[in-house]
Amino acid sequence: MTYSIGQLAKAADTGIETIRYYERRGLMPEPPRAASGYRRYPDDAAQRLHFIRRSKRLGFTLDEISALLQLQAGGQRADIKAIAEAKLEEIETRLDDLQRMRATLQDMTQRCSGHGPVAGCPIIETLNDNE
């Protein structure tokens, strides 16, 4: 069984343009074509596309996903793990940043009554504090 690009898109919940974009980027291999020039995707294309989408949801960039796909086709487990660990660290850094931002925003909104004029508003005052 083969998929048209539209069927494949539906199966992976992406857009057609996205699939063609992945092809241009080298993430999806060029599929065989029908006589008309239409792409005819074999079964494993869906699997590959799912891999890409799932990796993306975990925060991997398309370049990183490229690397993962190449390693999947023949690489060392250590290399895969290294990429995942690097991503984990990256996400933890972003979490730390966001948690700090949240703390400040929480503090600001709690201290602001939400009534009256802007003069003396704790939020504005906090934003005006240098450092």
Place this chain on the structure above:
Amino acid sequence: MTYSIGQLAKAADTGIETIRYYERRGLMPEPPRAASGYRRYPDDAAQRLHFIRRSKRLGFTLDEISALLQLQAGGQRADIKAIAEAKLEEIETRLDDLQRMRATLQDMTQRCSGHGPVAGCPIIETLNDNE
């Protein structure tokens, strides 16, 4: 005392180009010019730029910062608070997303020995799982 654009940039730890960009965007008012055409910033320009940078670090977009600056110059505290609360929610959503990503990445990296061939690597297997 006045600042040249370079001095102002240094004071707020930004680039000169950034300041001119903020001017084009309407975040920084157009300063008076010397006879040569050079920008001469009054003292309060530094304050305003600090406000912008600090807001940015908290996750506000330049458009949101525009709104905050306008409210600062004459608005209701409720409007300020609404913007801050919206940003807080946005950040909490992003935190939730990242925490889910972290959990999956942690699980994957812990289950992967990091030794041997890719075949059977838990990370790859997880990425291949549909849904």
Place this chain on the structure above:
DNA sequence: CTTGACTCTTTAGCCGACTACGGACTTAAG
């Protein structure tokens, strides 16, 4: 057979926030 949905390619645009470039002029330090 018709018609509407699908697909093709190439090229360009979008988001946000800068950042760079080039060529000319001005200022500050020595």
Place this chain on the structure above:
DNA sequence: CTTAAGTCCGTAGTCGGCTAAAGAGTCAAG
């Protein structure tokens, strides 16, 4: 006075990941 550093302006490029549009050809249902 010299010279290096600063500044001017306008335009265009960057990053990542799509997304759109135009215009033509193709497929599937009725």
